[in-house]
Amino acid sequence: MFDLTDMEALEELEFNLLWHHALRLEMEEAHLAQKTLHNFRVRLMEHDGGRLAFSETTDRMIEALGLRTGKQRLDSTHVMSNIAVLTRLGLFCETVRVFLLAVSREHPGLGEGIGDGLAQRYLKETGEASRYEDARSGEGRRRLSVCARDVYRLVDRFRGTAVAKMEEYGLLERLLGEQCHVGRHRDGRPGADEDDAEEGKVPIALKEPKEVRSYSMQTPHDPEVTYSGHKGKGYEVQVAETCEEGNAMQVITHVEVTPSSGSDAGVTVGVIDTLRERGIGPSELWCDTTYGSGHNGWEAERRGTELVSPVGGRAPGEADEDDGLVRLTAADFDIDVTARRAAVCAAGHEAVSEYEDEDAPERVEMHFAREVCEPCSLRSRCPVRWRRRPELGGEWSPRGAYVLSADLARVNIGRRRRAESDGQWRKRYGLRAGIEGTNSELKRRHGLGRLRVRGGERVRLAVYLKALACNVKRMVRARLDEMLVPPAALATAPPAA
Structure with missing residues (x-):
């Protein structure tokens, strides 16, 4: 209600008489531990x-x-x-850092197998974050390649171990799959002047920025965050x-x-x-x-x-007949999408039958009687077409019928586009x-x-x-x-x- 932090809310609860009155609390009751508030929030999320x-x-x-x-x-x-907006290099560094801290905390024995050079690129001896991602633009691409190879080395090193069951390992795998091409034909060979020159090549290559999808991970601290252009x-x-x-x-x-x-x-x-x-x-x-x-x-x-x-997109050009009259379309027909009543053409004639496509429910086929269509004054402009033997309910009609096949999504667009051209629509x-x-x-x-x-x-x-x-x-x-x-x-x- 008031956009307060937890501590601000607990302080208001304890000392603000307005809160006491609103919550019907006596002064000696108006107290709550922060842990209780936290636990209640967790239960709300669970249920x-x-x-x-x-x-x-x-x-x-x-x-x-x-x-x-x-x-x-x-x-x-x-x-x-509540996240920091990371660069691509920052994303690699922070994901590796989160993983290394989790391994040292939960599996310290297994963490000893990580090379000192790799670990020191992301963590200081005190356990604090290093500034490896703080690179100039000229160095950023080189360091990014080093980070990508480090991610592969860590994923490969702990595959099949107890570490592989950790959430942080899953984030590392996800990062590798979303940001890199992995395969034997990839030549991830470090340069002689790069920080991992002595650690050997790995079969990966960085994806180009345009190849990385917008739903890829943006931060290890909130994996559900995605990107909008x-x-x-x-x-x-x-x-x-x-x-x-x-x-x-x-x-x-x-x-x-x-x-x-x-x-x-x-x-x-x-x-x-x-x-x-x-x-x-x-x-x-x-x-x-x-x-x-x-x-x-x-x-x-x-x-x-x-x-x-x-309605998005451009309106299609309207086709004219030889006499200069505008051709009618399916949007001129009154079609009930619920099929509770028969469709009615622009001249007011009801369809004798309608059939929905089972594979494409947006498409419907309407049949009109020959005796009302042929003498109709709108016949030359009407989109219905004569079919000698249309299939009616699984049987062939010997008399034939005039048929209109319509895409109901396009019909909807056509009607709305016409309504939009009306000056009153904008006010509405x-x-x-x-x-x-x-x-x-x-x-x-x-x-x-x-x-x-x-x-x-x-x-x-x-x-x-x-x-x-x-x-x-x-x-x-x-x-x-x-x-x-x-x-x-x-x-x-x-x-x-």
């Missing part, structure tokens, strides 16, 4: 308590305040866990909230931590499903272009949700902008932008609790607004007797 606290409490707020959830908006914001290292937090004009407050309905290297397009359908499972699924969902692919628009439509977002889409203020509020007021924790589980817990704190704060303000009498009402009130 998915953060997600349950957020969803269940938020649902109770929605019910208590009578909030409507039909209109919601969705966006993502970039957050950082335009946002940097960290996590993405998906945030959904209501945007109903009549609500006493807008409530955050959903938060979710996703990899920074992933695309927002992959979360749209999952967010809708999660909200529907809680009974607060939106009928309209505002989001930006990344979320609004044709596939997502079609899947959302199947779930009863209209995806309101700009303006409703999405409000979620930027929510993202800013979570970061500035509740410390979401730079978290004090690291590790995926701790990050997820922190995100759930910060979003819940924001909702609680908004609820309190909404209740206070209901209780307070407006100054104008006081001015017009009759004098007391």
Whole structure:
């Protein structure tokens, strides 16, 4: 709620009368050991308590305040866990350093087999970190090659031993696989003037920077951190909230931590499903272009949700007939993606049958009767095609039919692109902008932008609790607004007797 450290929160608990009143504590009860707070946080993570606290409490707020959830908006914001941003050389050095310290702590006998030269490149005799990664740009590439060969030597040295079961060894293996090419044909021969010249060649070669994937490890202290080309290292937090004009407050309905290297397009359908499972699924969902692919628009439509977002890419050129009339497309047909009612063409004729492709459910084939299609005034512009013997339900129709095969994802894109060309659509889409203020509020007021924790589980817990704190704060303000009498009402009130 207040973005405090553990020690600051425990101090407020002990000495702040406002906290005593809020938590209904007597002064002699207002004390908590830091270890107890730490253990409780661990138990929350073990039992998915953060997600349950957020969803269940938020649902109770929605019910208590009578909030409507039909209109919601969705966006993502970039957050950082409590890590240092490492260079590529720094990543190698820190991962080796973490491994060496773990081996010396847990398997000191096995650690004695590590060469002094290798160990001294990363750790001083006192156990403190060396500055091997602190290299000038001209030396950085050479030292990086040395580090890559050192990683291979360590992985090879401890393969099959008790050390190989350690988490730190797994990080070393992961680093080697993501950053290096490994194989017998690789000539990892150190130069005569390099620091590992006397330690022999190894069968590896460094990958070029463009070959390293964005989901590769960015720090050994938080292996779940990934990289985004335009946002940097960290996590993405998906945030959904209501945007109903009549609500006493807008409530955050959903938060979710996703990899920074992933695309927002992959979360749209999952967010809708999660909200529907809680009974607060939106009928309209505002989001930006990344979320609004044709596939997502079609899947959302199947779930009863209209995806309101700009359409990416260029609009295809429209083909004209010889008479200058614009050709109709499948987007001009009224197609129910749930198949509860028959499709209707642009002239108002219903399809006599529809068939979904079992291997590609986005594709549907609609059949229209010959007697209504041939005399139709739109026939020359219509995309339906005559098929002499279309297969109907596993049998061949002897009379034939006019057939339209449509990709429902493309149909969704076509409809939305036409709506977007309307001048009123931009005004309607303006409703999405409000979620930027929510993202800013979570970061500035509740410390979401730079978290004090690291590790995926701790990050997820922190995100759930910060979003819940924001909702609680908004609820309190909404209740206070209901209780307070407006100054104008006081001015017009009759004098007391």
